[in-house]
Amino acid sequence: MLEVLKTLGGGLRSVAPVIGILLVFQFLILRAPLENWREIAIGLVLTVVGLVIFLKGLEVGLTPLGEAASEALAHRGSLFLVVLFGLALGYGATLAEPSLLILAERVEDLTGGALRSTLFVQAVALGVALGLGVGAARIVLGVETTPFFIPALALALVLTFFAPERYTGLAFDAALATTGPVTVPLTIALGSGLALALGRGDVLIYGFGLVAFAALGTILCVLALGIFLGDPAGG
Structure with a gap:
């Protein structure tokens, strides 16, 4: 019981600052009442409970599973299997990322269906998969991260000059949307698990950076999608 209360307290502390800021602006600055305050209150309670359950599930289930798989792959000594696992993990984790699904639905609404949410999510998932595959x-x-980051960043910069303007901000927002509660724990588990199992000297050098690889892969794929499709608003 004590452990449950402690976990709930942690979840409440995570969302309390955001709730507090919104309420302060609503009542003290905007001075506007909440007409549907009952629904909002219920939603906030569900948010805290859902966050606690989700994070606990990651802690006891998904993250240890990712670490165990990474360690087993490292012991197999197969570069092909490691890359294949990185591709599959990146693709699958992205499809389950709630923040990306919200962004994709919003994009489809704002473009009047010109850029379908399914296509957008698939492009982002491909980018994350490629990023994790290369990073793994x-x-x-x-190999250290710098020889990969500099060319990838340079390529992203070049693509921004060719992609429609609307895709530039969208690409970077999509990269942030992929760094959510599903992708990040699994990505960190993959990187640190491989580095530790393979006996890399400095885990901070070799075990981290996969989240950035996933973000860069997303940016490149969304920009490439923009170049291929053109302006989603047709302008």
Whole structure:
């Protein structure tokens, strides 16, 4: 019981600052009443409870599973299997990312259906998959991050000049949307698990950076999608 209360307290502390800021602006600055305050209160309670259950599930289930799989792959010593696992993990985790699904639905609404949410999510999932695949290969090969980051950043900068303007901000927002509560724990588990199992010297150098790889892959794929499709608003 004590553990449950402690977990609930942690979840409440996580969302309390956001709730407090919104309420202060609503009542003290905007001075506007909440007409549907009952529904909002119920929603806030569900948010706290859902967050606690979700984070606890990651802690005891999903993250340990990712670490165990990474360690087993490292012991197999197969670069192909590691890259394949990174691709599959990145793709599957992205499809389950709630923040990305919300962004995709909003994009479809604002473009009048010109950019379908399904297509957008698939492009982002492909970007994350490629990013994790390359990042996992880097750990196995024992290569530092800089030789990968600089060319990828340069390519992203070049693509922004060719992609429609509306896709530039969308690409970077999509990259942030993928760094959510599903993708990040699994990505960190993959990177640190591989680095530790393979005996890389400095885990902070070789075990981290996969989240950035996923973000860069997303940016590149969304920009490429924009170049291929053109302006979703047709202007």
